[in-house]
Amino acid sequence: MSASVQNTILLVEDDEELAHWTQEYLSNKGFNVQVTASGVDAVARINSSPPDLVLLDGMLPDLDGLDVCRQVRPTFANPIIMLTARDEEIDEVLGLEVGADDYITKPVRARALLARIRGHLRRNQSQVQHNQQAGPVSQIRLNELLIDKQNLSVTLRGQAVSITSAEFDVLWLLAEKAGEVVSRQELVNQLRGFDYDGFDRSIDLRVSRIRKKLGDDPNEPYLIKTIWGKGYLFARESW
Structure with a gap:
């Protein structure tokens, strides 16, 4: 699946260096990448202008990534991929329980991240098309x-x-x-x-x-x- 400007990704990450690298990499692949370091701001953005996919850091300074996912999931149907440095099974379980679609531990490998993003977007688009034609x-x-x-x-x-x-x-x-x-x-x-x-x-x-x-x-x-x-x-x- 080739990306286009219609594929908007909201990156929620408080690590400035990682956020800059991820935004630059995904932008070069054709995605429109918006960045915020705030969980509170992420909730507001997702609710007001839903992106096609969310890359969500598990640990944020104001509102934990799990809480962000928990708050937006009832009304946000698009994919959420959690990014976290915590490599514990309990964290993965919690992330999936609150509605995350995927869970990637840091350090993130560029090609693996891109494959996950494209896979989720492709599946989500197929679901939308199916519902429209159903x-x-x-x-x-x-x-x-x-x-x-x-x-x-x-x-x-x-x-x-x-x-x-x-x-x-x-x-x-x-x-x-x-x-x-x-x-x-x-x-x-x-x-x-x-x-x-x-x-x-x-x-x-x-x-x-x-x-x-x-x-x-x-x-x-x-x-x-x-x-x-x-x-x-x-x-x-x-x-």
Whole structure:
């Protein structure tokens, strides 16, 4: 996917040197990059003029990156990639729980960052085009579970399930192939647009969150089963 001036990225980073390098690199790749060092200002910008993608530092001087994500996610549907120096699994889990679509630890590799950005923008644009062309509402109903792609909503036994857009995408793909094993490679390729390197755990973390929200037993899941060495199976018969 080639970038254009229509692809606006909001970079929220208080490290001036890193912010300057990232802005210059991405601008040279054709993106319109806006920069702020303030979490409070980032929330205001995202709400008033939503960018196509947000690169969000996890640690900011006024409002933590997690809080920024938590505040804007209910109304901001575009991708959020968190950048942080904290390389702990708990931080990754927290970032994904509050609605981040991706999580990259510093130091950031230029080509890897560019690949992630392009992958998320490509997926997001495909989703928008699908919704515009969809016509009738696209739904998957499995007994008491209703997944509505047009509204990005999930209902279980008549009750709305609070779910992030990133979690929804994983759930939709698994439910779409209920009864079949879906590999991590396939999930990563379709959702993030780059090859699975064997170490990316964001898909696993999202599945874990989905299980919890659907009341699936994390120790002995019966809805979304882990098929070791292969991937995940959405068990059609369990519903």
